[in-house]
Amino acid sequence: MENYHMLFGAATAATQPSSSTSNSYNFLAAGGTSGLQLRDHDRGRQQQQQAGHNHSGGPLFLAAELSNSSKDAGSGASPPAAAAGHGETSAGPGAAEADRAPAGKRKGEKKERRPRYAFQTRSQVDILDDGYRWRKYGQKAVKNNKFPRSYYRCTHQGCNVKKQVQRLSRDEAVVVTTYEGTHTHPIEKSNDNFEHILTQMQIYSGMGSNFSSSSHNMFH
DNA sequence: CGTGTTTGACCAGCGC
């Protein structure tokens, strides 16, 4: 279960990128940590200049693996225990009400951080149709960003993959999507465009922590 | 009626 190397485990590599005509995606590999800033650093301009090329064709994708450095993950990551606990239906007979905290938060679990992957898309819509079903469970206004961050969870039973969607205040055409966890079920509906992306994403995530070197392979 | 969204409150981690 700790196999979080691949973001979209169920992304069947059936689609051959070669035949796909939707080559309007640009993949950029951001080196590890805060290259892709989800916080309040202004260094994101560098990437936004790339985005500023504004090829009117398609969305621009910028993939990054968020490193779990203690600081960032500490404030950014949530206690996985809560997610895991609620991943299953709460109707379980063993769900003792005495066990749950009044506020529903569970503590005492060790903090185990899952790798998270983020990529930027230049798109009009916030939600990319990646083939999975997501249920929104929260929305929060974050600092230094006039757009709220939305929290989604995969609705598939037992699949506790989460994603965050946030639009950049600096460039409101850019949407940052952060995935956390791995789907434990096949994709629900095919999406050729996105499967193309997923294929690339697997290449990224499969490399572990540094995937900036093979980015030359991406652009075709 | 089932499913998904909205929204205010709560909680934990971190910095000061």
Place this chain on the structure above:
DNA sequence: GCGCTGGTCAAACACG
């Protein structure tokens, strides 16, 4: 220790 911020819960609500 306190306040801030991000992440999550869950009841109410909306929609097909």
